[in-house]
Amino acid sequence: MQNTIGYAALNHTSPLVPFVFQRRELMAEDVQIEILFCGVCHSDIHQVRDEWGSGVFPMVPGHEIVGKVVKVGSEVSKFKAGDSVGIGCMIDSCGVCLDCLDDLEQFCNKAEFTYNSPDKHTGGTNYGGYSRQIVVNQEFVLNVSDTLDLAAVAPLLCAGITTYSPLKHWKVGKGDKVGIVGLGGLGHMGVKFAHAFGAHVVLFTTSSDKVEDAISLGANEVVVSKNHDAMALHISSFDFILNTVAASHDLDVFTALLKRDGTLCLVGLPDHPHPSSSVANLIFKRRQIAGSLIGGIKETQEMLDFCAEHNITSDIEIIPIQKINEAYERVLKNDVRYRFVIDMGTLKQSHE
Ligand SMILES: [Zn+2]
Numbered sequence: 001m002q003n004t005i006g007y008a009a010l011n012h013t014s015p016l017v018p019f020v021f022q023r024r025e026l027m028a029e030d031v032q033i034e035i036l037f038c039g040v041c042h043s044d045i046h047q048v049r050d051e052w053g054s055g056v057f058p059m060v061p062g063h064e065i066v067g068k069v070v071k072v073g074s075e076v077s078k079f080k081a082g083d084s085v086g087i088g089c090m091i092d093s094c095g096v097c098l099d100c101l102d103d104l105e106q107f108c109n110k111a112e113f114t115y116n117s118p119d120k121h122t123g124g125t126n127y128g129g130y131s132r133q134i135v136v137n138q139e140f141v142l143n144v145s146d147t148l149d150l151a152a153v154a155p156l157l158c159a160g161i162t163t164y165s166p167l168k169h170w171k172v173g174k175g176d177k178v179g180i181v182g183l184g185g186l187g188h189m190g191v192k193f194a195h196a197f198g199a200h201v202v203l204f205t206t207s208s209d210k211v212e213d214a215i216s217l218g219a220n221e222v223v224v225s226k227n228h229d230a231m232a233l234h235i236s237s238f239d240f241i242l243n244t245v246a247a248s249h250d251l252d253v254f255t256a257l258l259k260r261d262g263t264l265c266l267v268g269l270p271d272h273p274h275p276s277s278s279v280a281n282l283i284f285k286r287r288q289i290a291g292s293l294i295g296g297i298k299e300t301q302e303m304l305d306f307c308a309e310h311n312i313t314s315d316i317e318i319i320p321i322q323k324i325n326e327a328y329e330r331v332l333k334n335d336v337r338y339r340f341v342i343d344m345g346t347l348k349q350s351h352e
């Protein structure tokens with residue numbers, strides 16, 4: 001075992017504090033990575049506060065990881081020291097089930113998540129990316145292009161793939177009218193991808209102060225969703241709507257905007273159920289409500305390569321690790337444009 005340092009919540013009411021722990025020694029297929037940047041995902045906050053239950057403490061969160069390879073195991077063929085790499089929400093899966101064989105490891109019943117998930121190698125719990133280094137099997141390590149700003153790449157590993165995957169699955173492209181609900185960490189990536197795929201993009205927001213930002217990110221139109229008249233202009237006109245808002249809200253106002261056979265896809269996991277009573281909205285136009293979860297490793301690499309080719313990254317605010325608790329409070333107030341990324345170099349300076 002090798003010692004490393006990170007920031008952990010010691011229990012579900014504790015702020016994040018410096019925490020020394022161990023990473024496993026390199027096995028044959030392992031890659032050891034020095035973490036340079038880690039994005040702050042809203043789900044980190046849900047988990048350190050144990051709002052989804054089953055939290056294991058101490059917990060080191062973080063699953064939007066970008067860094068440099070330091071060392072590789074004897075059987076590693078895909079990476080070498082010095083490579084820029086990323087780690088997302090998963091670090092292992094069974095490899096033999098139908099989901100794994102279809103490159104959809106995120107749905108594998110034995111998928112191992114980057115933190116707050118049992119580590120089958122040590123019998124302990126996985127610790128995430130708010131730390132100096134991490135050890136991961138090469139099959140779950142992603143190539144990152146050095147042509148992109150590495151800090152701004154970090155959020156692609158969760159927010160990026162969470163929005164890219166459903167837009168691809170439902171074949172969003174030229175000629176499609178696509179809605180994105182919410183302009184946060186997920187929503188701003190949804191706007192960028194839908195725009196890059198050639199769709200006509202309409203951003204739905206509750207705050208009219210986001211109109212200019214949305215247009216500059218690639219939206220063609222912005223609709224304030226509380227404005228009933230503005231919403232009524234779009235009835236039965238959308239091919240696809242990607243809903244990134246997790247807070248409980250009425251879904252019927254969005255299903256009503258879908259064309260026949262249109263899909264409303266949800267990617268935010270709500271703490272409380274969404275009220276949605278109009279089955280007639282679905283039946284009379286064969287509309288669908290669907291969900292989507294991140295993406296498989298193959299598709300995550302495809303997304304990173306697409307971003308390198310089209311110069312797409314996340315809009316970020318960089319923070320030192322010492323500001324993480326403050327950053328959480330700001331995320332809860334939607335006071336970030338559009339993702340906090342921790343500069344993990346600041347952890348080194350203060351604890352070496
Ligand atoms: Zn996430």
Ligand SMILES: [Zn+2]
Nearest residue numbers: 094097100108
């Ligand atoms: Zn599997």
